[in-house]
Amino acid sequence: MKNRLHVLRAEHRWTQAELAEHLGVSRQTINAIETEKYEPSLSLAFKMAKLFGMSIEEIFQADDNR
Amino acid sequence: MVHTQTPKAKPDRMFFIASAIFVLMFLTARLVLKEIELPMFVKIIITILAVGSFAYFLIQYARGVKMLDELERKIQLEALTFAFPLTMVLLMTLGLLELFIPLSKEDWSYRHVWAFLPVFYYAGLAIARKKYT
Structure with missing residues (x-):
């Protein structure tokens, strides 16, 4: 699954640690999501959507190749 | 167990302390039970203490996992x-x-x-x- 988390975080001028604190997860989790090594749970995806004021689909896109 | 970088230092410390207590208790119990002649009820108490320290370790582990x-x-x-x-x-x-x-x-x-x-x-x-x- 592809995501725009890195771009959105950069737009807000947040570090990974700052975003992690906003979402109540570890910096490693943010890094793993940004590098697409880990797909977040639905509840975390909702938290991200709420934080950025977007829908989940605007942040995450299904990878059709999978 | 380990450690997110978010403010979760306390569970990690408790986990480490519980691990250290368990290892210390287990090694001491093993040494005492093997090397020292003691009445049976004392040996049973020592065994229970060692097992108890392991139970404490497991409780701390479970608590730690909940906070991850x-x-x-x-x-x-x-x-x-x-x-x-x-x-x-x-x-x-x-x-x-x-x-x-x-x-x-x-x-x-x-x-x-x-x-x-x-x-x-x-x-x-x-x-x-x-x-x-």
């Missing part, structure tokens, strides 16, 4: 998923070998197998961490 974030929980699960079957394989291998090779109790026997579980767990933890970093 979702990725760290997944890593913990993958580490255990790696360690448990590997320990079973070791146990079965020893069981089969013991059918035709007399294994020394002091070197290789079922009583030592449990000690491999944490070794495999940390190996699994390293593999899982590498996967997500």
Whole structure:
């Protein structure tokens, strides 16, 4: 699954640690999501959507190749 | 167990303390039970204390896991998923070998197998961490 988390975080001028604190997860989790090594749970995806004021689909896109 | 970088330092410290207490209690109990002649009820009390320290360790581990974030929980699960079957394989291998090779109790026997579980767990933890970093 592809995501725009890195771009959105950069737009807000947040570090990974700052975003992690906003979402109540570890910096490693943010890094793993940004590098697409880990797909977040639905509840975390909702938290991200709420934080950025977007829908989940605007942040995450299904990878059709999978 | 380990540690997100978010403010979760306290559970880690408690986990470390519980681990240290367990290891200390277990080694002391093993030494005392093996080397010192004591009345049976004292030996039973020492055994219960050692087991109690392990129970405390497990409680701290469970508390620690509850406080981890979702990725760290997944890593913990993958580490255990790696360690448990590997320990079973070791146990079965020893069981089969013991059918035709007399294994020394002091070197290789079922009583030592449990000690491999944490070794495999940390190996699994390293593999899982590498996967997500």
